[in-house]
Amino acid sequence: MNTVEPQAAAEEESGADPLVDLAQRLLKEIGEDPERDGLRQTPERFARWWREFIDYDPGTIDTLFETTTTSQMVVVSDIRVWSLCEHHLLPFNCSVDIAYRPTKRLLGLSKFARVAHRHAHRLQVQERLVADIAQEVADITGAEDVAVIAKGEHLCMTMRGIKASAEMTSTSFLGAFGDDSALRGELLALLRS
Numbered sequence: 001m002n003t004v005e006p007q008a009a010a011e012e013e014s015g016a017d018p019l020v021d022l023a024q025r026l027l028k029e030i031g032e033d034p035e036r037d038g039l040r041q042t043p044e045r046f047a048r049w050w051r052e053f054i055d056y057d058p059g060t061i062d063t064l065f066e067t068t069t070t071s072q073m074v075v076v077s078d079i080r081v082w083s084l085c086e087h088h089l090l091p092f093n094c095s096v097d098i099a100y101r102p103t104k105r106l107l108g109l110s111k112f113a114r115v116a117h118r119h120a121h122r123l124q125v126q127e128r129l130v131a132d133i134a135q136e137v138a139d140i141t142g143a144e145d146v147a148v149i150a151k152g153e154h155l156c157m158t159m160r161g162i163k164a165s166a167e168m169t170s171t172s173f174l175g176a177f178g179d180d181s182a183l184r185g186e187l188l189a190l191l192r193s
Contacts, residue, residue, distance in 0.1 A: 019047035053084070056121035062140045063108035073183075075099040075190055076112040085156045086123035094126060094152035099187050100137055101145040101176065107137065115140070126152050126170045134172035144175035147187055 023043035027034045034043060077097040085092055096116045100107075119132040134148040151169045158165045176183050 017044075017047045017051075019050055020044055023047060053121055056117065058114040058118040058121075061111050061114045061118065061136075063111055064105040064141065065108065067102055067104060067106045070101070070103055073099055073101055073187065073190075074106070075187065076109065077191060079113045079116045081116050081120035081129075083120040083122070083124040083126075083129060085154055086125060088156040088160065089123070090154070090156040090159060092126065092152050092154040092156070094120070094129065094150040096130070096133065097147075097149045097191055098133065098137060099147040099177070100141060100143045103142050103144075105141055107141050111140070112137070126150055126154070126168055130170045130172040134174050138174055145177055145183075146172075146174040147177040147184070148172045149191070 020043040023046040024034045027039060027042065032039060034040070075097065076099075077095075079096040079098070080093065081096055082091055082093050084090065098112050098116070115136050116133055119129055119136070130148040130150045134146045137148070138144065138146045149169065149171050151167050153165055153167055157163075173184060177187065178184075
């Protein structure tokens with residue numbers, strides 16, 4: 001059974017992006033004229049931005065290197081990502097810190113940022129973002145001990161509702177980071193220094 005509306009199906013066949021029409025309708029609904037100077041190309045820019053954001057390709061995320069040490073903690077900090085709140089479709093930005101204790105394989109340094117961006121480029125909540133990043137790092141590296149901490153500002157709070165800026169912190173601690181308060185304390189001390 002085809003659930004695509006006839007107009008949407010016709011737009012897909014013609015190659016027109018339905019997001020352009022959506023942006024034009026949005027502009028009209030808020031009292032703007034999509035044909036005035038300054039807005040003529042806005043629907044196309046809007047559509048391109050949404051496609052670019054959702055279709056983000058992080059590239060290779062699983063480049064691993066052999067290591068001989070297994071007791072070392074590796075921390076990559078202050079990875080900046082932008083995402084969109086799935087409740088309001090407004091942006092939020094986070095500073096993400098990722099730590100893990102490698103077993104026999106080290107993850108390439110740039111791959112941490114690629115993993116973080118991969119999960120940020122979707123409609124999201126910060127709590128799920130940190131959990132997804134932690135699980136993917138664990139899956140790729142085979143490490144049991146992974147920690148992800150994110151501090152973010154959400155424009156759905158800053159721009160609407162209470163209209164106050166605040167920083168939200170979310171954590172995901174896997175393995176020893178969840179079980180061993182001394183290891184967790186060492187990580188937090190490293191991040192504060």
